[in-house]
Amino acid sequence: MLNIRKNLSEYLAYHDSNNHEFTEEFRSFLTEFLYESNNEGIGGLKYINKEDSSSLSLTEFSKFSRSRVSVRNFSNEPVANNILYSVVEVAKSAPSVCNRQGWKVHQYSNKKDINEILIYRNGNLGFTGTIDKLLIVTGDAKAFTSCENNQIFIDGGLFSMNLLLAIQAAGLGACALNTCYPLSLENKVKKVALISKVERLIMMIAVGCLKDSYGVAYSARNPTKDILIKH
Ligand SMILES: Cc1cc2nc3c(=O)[nH]c(=O)nc-3n(C[C@H](O)[C@H](O)[C@H](O)COP(=O)(O)O)c2cc1C
Missing domain, CATH: 3.40.109.10 (NADH Oxidase)
Structure with missing residues (x-):
């Protein structure tokens, strides 16, 4: 619920900062829901730097x-x-x-x-x-x-x-x-x-x-060219 409130709060703020209108009825419905209890929690947006987006190389x-x-x-x-x-x-x-x-x-x-x-x-x-x-x-x-x-x-x-x-x-x-x-x-x-x-x-x-040494079935994969179909 906290998550939903935080997301809706961001949604409202985004619309307000871009001067997008809501009907009064919808705004009051949203605001009532948002402030009926503490809305501190996890949700909304977080920003990621491109260089931090993956810590593993494809290899x-x-x-x-x-x-x-x-x-x-x-x-x-x-x-x-x-x-x-x-x-x-x-x-x-x-x-x-x-x-x-x-x-x-x-x-x-x-x-x-x-x-x-x-x-x-x-x-x-x-x-x-x-x-x-x-x-x-x-x-x-x-x-x-x-x-x-x-x-x-x-x-x-x-x-x-x-x-x-x-x-x-x-x-x-x-x-x-x-x-x-x-x-x-x-x-x-x-x-x-x-x-x-x-x-x-x-x-x-x-x-x-795992045992120190163990046998597994060799399960070959289909060629990538048969999987990735470029259009
Ligand atoms: C949804 C699912 C169900 C599977 N069911 C069985 C199973 O009932 N018995 C079994 O020995 N292996 C089962 N497997 C393992 C597959 O046989 C195995 O993933 C596939 O042959 C590829 O081999 P790998 O997992 O060693 O790469 C299942 C795999 C998946 C994804």
Whole structure:
């Protein structure tokens, strides 16, 4: 709410300084909302110097981005609990429609819970036993209107990518696991995983510590010329 007030306050100031007229009714509605409580908070504009806009070169980012691969076999070492908090703290910088941030991450550490949740899917059968933490990224349907039908998955996907990169930066291994369930099965999984009915499953992420040496699938990428289509 503070954020909205600060943004609206900037909006009003911008219009006033450019002599744009509001109807009296709209102005008084806005002002009443703005000053009904303290509007100090985070929001409005911030200015960034071009040279400060990125701290990584494309070469450095390329090296980091390409170092992320799906890991499907983890060491026995447990993942420190607080590290995932820091990882989520970083991942939440992902963009979202109107900054809705309609995402949540459910974390499971107990082997029995992990097994019970994963029993409904196939793509992890070979390595379920080595998963130390299971994350389920969900989107909160309440954050979106009925016209924004796919946005929950777009925002959730962007957040999940940031989460995977943050996990990589934290020195952990991870593998995204799809949640391509029919709706009836999705509801079953949500019940077992204690996830609210208003959330939609975006993806699961198996997390674990890395072995000293480990094999990963070589997953070739399509040529860039087939992806970037210049018009
Ligand atoms: C949404 C999503 C769902 C995925 N589901 C599975 C899965 O169920 N099982 C699995 O082993 N890998 C899964 N993957 C991992 C992909 O197979 C993998 O990302 C892809 O082959 C590219 O390999 P890389 O991650 O090593 O670059 C999934 C990836 C994504 C993005």
